[in-house]
Amino acid sequence: MKEQTGFDVAIAGAGASGLAAAVTAAGAGARVLLMERMDRVGKKILATGNGRCNLTNLEISARHYHTRDRAALAEMLAQMPAQKTLSFFEGLGLLCSMPEDGKIYPYCFQASMVLDCLLAAIRRRRVCTALKFDVAAVEPRGRDFAVLSVDGRCVTARCVILAGGGLAAPKLGGTGGLYQVARDLGHTVTPLYPCLVPIKCKNAFAGGLKGIRVRARGVLTCAGRRLGEQTGEWLFTDYGLSGIPALQLSCLLWKLDAPYEIQIDFFPDWKPERLAALLDARRGICETLEEWLLGTVPKRVGYAVMKSVGLAPLSRPVAGVDATQTAALVRALKGWTFEVTGPLSWEQAQTTGGGVPLSEIDPETCMSRRRRGLFLTGELLDAAGNCGGYNLHWAWNTGILAGQAAVQMARRDRID
Structure with a gap:
């Protein structure tokens, strides 16, 4: 030796x-x-x-x-x-x-x-x-x-x-x-x-959103308890969520035997009442669901959120959407829920x-x-x-x- x-x-x-x-x-x-x-x-x-x-x-x-x-x-x-x-x-x-x-x-x-x-x-x-x-x-x-x-x-x-x-x-x-x-x-x-790592999620409506970036607020909860929130540019992926806000929240995912969820708020600066009023006002200028959220959130995001609350097909007239369905859409836009299944992997972790x-x-x-x-x-x-x-x-x-x-x-x- x-x-x-x-x-x-x-x-x-x-x-x-x-x-x-x-x-x-x-x-x-x-x-x-x-x-x-x-x-x-x-x-x-x-x-x-x-x-x-x-x-x-x-x-x-x-x-x-x-x-x-x-x-x-x-x-x-x-x-x-x-x-x-x-x-x-x-x-x-x-x-x-x-x-x-x-x-x-x-x-x-x-x-x-x-x-x-x-x-x-x-x-x-x-x-x-x-x-x-x-x-x-x-x-x-x-x-x-x-x-x-x-x-x-x-x-x-x-x-x-x-x-x-x-x-x-x-x-x-x-x-x-x-x-x-x-x-x-x-x-x-x-x-x-793993910390500062993308988050894997289970959400059947998000599969077609890969590559889309959106400014939003995400709130992480565990068994209903609020753990943290991050506002910034989120990135939808084929496995879940990425972007700096997702990486930050990943540092709180250390007890994976508990049920975690992330609620994405696409209008973090708006109260639900203001968003509801906007949707009602747009009924007068939009004929179909395809147009209803046009110009507010990325097009494919809007379609996916509407589909998640049963608003389909896109050719459906906006005039036929009742108050209950409108309220459901407002809730989804203010808190689209993703079930977290865990961090991506050590290979993608930064620390x-x-x-x-x-x-x-x-x-x-x-x-x-x-x-x-x-x-x-x-x-x-x-x-x-x-x-x-x-x-x-x-x-x-x-x-x-x-x-x-x-x-x-x-x-x-x-x-x-």
Whole structure:
């Protein structure tokens, strides 16, 4: 077995969090080894933000995240203002944009430039890298740790940072292998589920709507209880619903033994009475059902909604629609119900829900409360963000916290 020794910090996972930790620790003078299971580092970064890399968001708060420990999350986020992320990247030479919607991107809107700046930083700071290093175990050895790979390599370091990603996007390297390593070191892992993923639905009337986008509000309920809502551009698909609002609500679908439904409101700014009055007024200018909703919602959406309440065929005269049927149409336009059957799959997910509970790490350093010198960051932790740069913000900043604390601990131990 070939063994590499003498590292202050060994980092398992060379994604966003691991790279931020490596840059931070090496910048403070630590001897750092960055281990990556894939044949290159930062592969997932290149896919973020549709290749543009939404670095962070000016509006950082716990309400944009999903976790079982909101108090601990809020405490950690208080140390992670967006300006901290901006300062980190400005220190690497990356120029950032400042758009009005709060989403921060590299000025060139290229994820590859973000990765290039990170790679240049680890080269300048003499970070050692070990590619195709699939971590099998992390074993305490006195005050140090031994990191063992599947192919028999061994690395020893004073501190270890577990920065591997979760189960999302396996084609980009998501295997979740470090969850078991965390368990072996005494941590628990809450149930894992795909987040920011399209939603599969059962709706016999939506099959012909594939590819149609519509601005609407969607309300997610579980056994009649309202869980959340999202307004924006929804996308109908052959399997159900997509678009940013659907991705956001998918983060609430972690208990799949319960009946979930999504009600789509095509007129979120209108009261039912106003919509009913509009339909009544259009009787005077529309002869058939085919014309009744023309100019209000996408044509095929209008046809499908009418069909779902028994208004067919399209050649039927509007004058023959009674008050009861009109009221049913208003209810459908204000709350077209989709029965949710689950998230699409891990392959389409952008991040992982669940993970190591935040109560098991120090909120100021990300160090394990179970093993001194062990740190956990990013997607391994029970914190999943909404769309808008929140997951990358979490990854960068937990990596920075861990990198700072790990090098300080390694220095203290050398003195002792």
